[in-house]
Amino acid sequence: MPSLRCAVVTVDRSCGGTVCRYGDDERRAAEPEGRGAKTTTTLHLGGTLAAAGRKTLLVDLDGQGNLTTGLKLDRLDPKAELTLASAMLDGCDREQARSLVRQHSENLFVIPSALDLFTLPRKLYSVRGGAEHRLSWVLELLEDDFDHCLVDCRPALEVDTDNALTWATDVLIPVDVDEFSIEALELLLGQVHTLVTDARVAPPRYRGLVINKIDRPFSGFHQKVYDAIHQLPLPVVGEIPMRTAVAEAKNKGLTIAQYEPKSDVARMFRDLAVKAGYLPETPSS
Numbered sequence: 001m002p003s004l005r006c007a008v009v010t011v012d013r014s015c016g017g018t019v020c021r022y023g024d025d026e027r028r029a030a031e032p033e034g035r036g037a038k039t040t041t042t043l044h045l046g047g048t049l050a051a052a053g054r055k056t057l058l059v060d061l062d063g064q065g066n067l068t069t070g071l072k073l074d075r076l077d078p079k080a081e082l083t084l085a086s087a088m089l090d091g092c093d094r095e096q097a098r099s100l101v102r103q104h105s106e107n108l109f110v111i112p113s114a115l116d117l118f119t120l121p122r123k124l125y126s127v128r129g130g131a132e133h134r135l136s137w138v139l140e141l142l143e144d145d146f147d148h149c150l151v152d153c154r155p156a157l158e159v160d161t162d163n164a165l166t167w168a169t170d171v172l173i174p175v176d177v178d179e180f181s182i183e184a185l186e187l188l189l190g191q192v193h194t195l196v197t198d199a200r201v202a203p204p205r206y207r208g209l210v211i212n213k214i215d216r217p218f219s220g221f222h223q224k225v226y227d228a229i230h231q232l233p234l235p236v237v238g239e240i241p242m243r244t245a246v247a248e249a250k251n252k253g254l255t256i257a258q259y260e261p262k263s264d265v266a267r268m269f270r271d272l273a274v275k276a277g278y279l280p281e282t283p284s285s
């Protein structure tokens with residue numbers, strides 16, 4: 001079975017005002033602000049799949065490295081070893097691609113972040129042709145090694161995120177109960193449309209929205225935003241409550257499936273995995 005390729009991409013307020021169009025310069029940098037729970041969704045969905053016996057690769061495509069540090073792994077060192085960014089820019093063979101992977105725990109593997117991811121977008125802009133396919137070049141070499149691969153994107157709709165969208169067959173979009181999420185979703189859908197039209201990549205399948213950091217009871221305003229998210233054209237495939245266990249798990253470098261497998265938030269991540277179609281109704285383990 002080919003591995004399920006999923007990009008967890010941003011639609012949070014960082015995207016406000018971003019216009020991305022291939023083939024011209026109509027690309028305005030997004031403010032480096034996000035926090036719509038992309039990393040949390042990637043990490044704990046990945047942990048849920050690993051706990052269910054699926055060999056899962058998480059890719060930290062963000063120079064901030066929150067996925068890497070959230071699992072208490074070391075960043076890769078661009079001065080001493082191959083990094084994802086250098087593999088994307090210079091190409092690599094299968095063994096080199098495998099050298100990027102670190103094991104976190106049983107069934108859970110990570111390509112850690114490295115500081116050179118910060119300069120990757122600028123360098124990719126000067127690549128002539130096929131700049132949006134570089135991540136696919138690397139990850140396709142690893143496809144037979146894993147059942148699932150999830151990519152955690154940084155909070156910007158730029159060429160590195162385009163790489164994730166080009167590679168992915170599936171797109172999961174975390175949103176929080178915030179009106180900016182709705183506005184930013186339209187921008188993201190516009191970017192993907194442009195990518196498909198101008199760069200002629202296959203359109204990804206939107207698995208749907210994951211509403212994260214749900215903090216009930218809602219105020220009247222938040223109830224309205226929550227209802228509006230449910231009216232959007234993409235299905236809501238997950239609803240994750242705000243819980244201190246999420247921060248505690250991160251503090252210990254664990255996934256929620258490892259830290260508190262019986263908690264409601266761990267169950268919500270399992271429900272997400274089922275609703276997104278990654279696990280069967282009754283998980284085998």
Ligand SMILES: Nc1ncnc2c1ncn2[C@@H]1O[C@H](COP(=O)(O)OP(=O)(O)OP(=O)(O)O)[C@@H](O)[C@H]1O
Pocket residue numbers: 010033034035036037038039040041062064066153154155212213214240241242243244246247250
């Ligand atoms: N369900 C939750 N319960 C409690 N805290 C949460 C939950 N989900 C996310 N958080 C916290 O919210 C913060 C932002 O989450 P996260 O880092 O996943 O966002 P992000 O979208 O990846 O941010 P960025 O855009 O900077 O990459 C983190 O401190 C995380 O621990």
Ligand SMILES: [Mg+2]
Pocket residue numbers: 038039040062066067152153154
């Ligand atoms: Mg993040």
